[in-house]
Amino acid sequence: MSTRAKRGATAAPSRPGRATGAPRYARVADALLADIERGKYAVGDLLPPELDIAEQYGISRYTAREAIRRLHDMGLITRRAGIGTTVKATHTQVRYTASISDITDLLHYSKKTQLKILSEDWVRIEGPLEPLLKDAAGQRWLKFSTLRYPAGGEVPISFTEILVHPTYERIRERMHEPNATVYRLLEDMHGETIHEVRQEIGCTALTRKTAALLGARAGGPALYVLRYYIGKGDSLMSLSINTYPQDRFKLSTSWRLDRRGDDR
Amino acid sequence: MSTRAKRGATAAPSRPGRATGAPRYARVADALLADIERGKYAVGDLLPPELDIAEQYGISRYTAREAIRRLHDMGLITRRAGIGTTVKATHTQVRYTASISDITDLLHYSKKTQLKILSEDWVRIEGPLEPLLKDAAGQRWLKFSTLRYPAGGEVPISFTEILVHPTYERIRERMHEPNATVYRLLEDMHGETIHEVRQEIGCTALTRKTAALLGARAGGPALYVLRYYIGKGDSLMSLSINTYPQDRFKLSTSWRLDRRGDDR
């Protein structure tokens, strides 16, 4: 009980389980983590209160909190004042993540593309659209038919149909501006943020009509990408239906291993 | 001063008292964030030392640290003892992330699939393989040709060629086990972890040979997915080349907005 502070940030490269020269909070965090993995605290259980943990390990409340914070950063627990600390998972659920800085990153490598609007009209959600927009069946949505070109290029990358919830019809006013994108207009004009994008990728054969628009061979293979743009509270704001003919576009994603609980 | 602690985490709408109602560290973090965005501290600059910030805002070092921690959690700064706090970015670089708990999640919705190995041999990286594995040109890699079936199904989902770096040839021993996956065997048998997966998605037309294996129409559209499995230090460990005929498989990804600096 005499040894005071141990040391600052030493090498101590996140040896899982080991705990020789690591800070106290890290050792306590490892101990708690081991308890959770061993099942001493099951999912749904409460961890002991901070003061109990502090007493149990002979540390101050600050250090106990710092240990618990690690578990929180790993996403293993939730905390609520008045309730306590609840175990939510025994292992870090997410191991790999992919990141983008901007939704545009989903669309094309090069952000330097241009959208050409072929037509703009109101459509009723029925027929082939209905399975894509079940919850909006019968509603009238704004629809843009577009081609996307590389900067200065003559050959389109994709044929894209964009459906927009009627609430946001004002974006029509500025949709023809160069470099306009639906989601940016939604943010600018309606103050709405895209909270989530759900993307579904498949393949298809080009119809005669689409092939003609894209200058590709009818029946040829094409990437078919649906993107649902979802706002606050799971509200669907927009849907885009993209068709990319073979070899004009490649979708790349990089998934990286998370090391959240280790260093920081 | 006399005023001690302010308050806990409250909503506190428009109490005309002092500041907004947010904790002090949050207000200070916002102020620092504003300074960074305004350019008062440019990228590469050092933020003032903790004690200066504490003095400047009339708070304790703990509270100043807590404020700075938020900026760190947002990825805007790096900190080093003896040096100081360096501004690394003015805005959170990553806004949207997608997560998976397991690499298997990349492959198919249902994890209940079975791999059938058609053949296994050593191939030299040349010819059509060379552009995919430039750095390994001329090397001999282990290659598996496989079909993946849904649990109990008769119709394959995909034709997959798997290339494995010669270092890891031992996985051959257990590759035929049910539910074997390359990356899990790499972890089990060689103690190597996949640090990153790079995925490239395109489309193609089925060759006669592949179509025959898959029981699909030659020339029909197919998803073409390359996955590079990368270990520590950017070392390429394995590559898989997947061909999914139309309608047998859909790739889904969900990108969520990060809200790291806001609540927690």
Added chain:
DNA sequence: TAGTGGTCTAGACCACTTC
């Protein structure tokens, strides 16, 4: 040697939840 961030203590008041 001086100054930085990293760790730690011992206390305190607060808001929230449960009894």
Added chain:
DNA sequence: AAGTGGTCTAGACCACTAC
């Protein structure tokens, strides 16, 4: 009223980096 996590203070020693 009691107990929880959330916030905050005023101090301290440490390891690291620069001078």
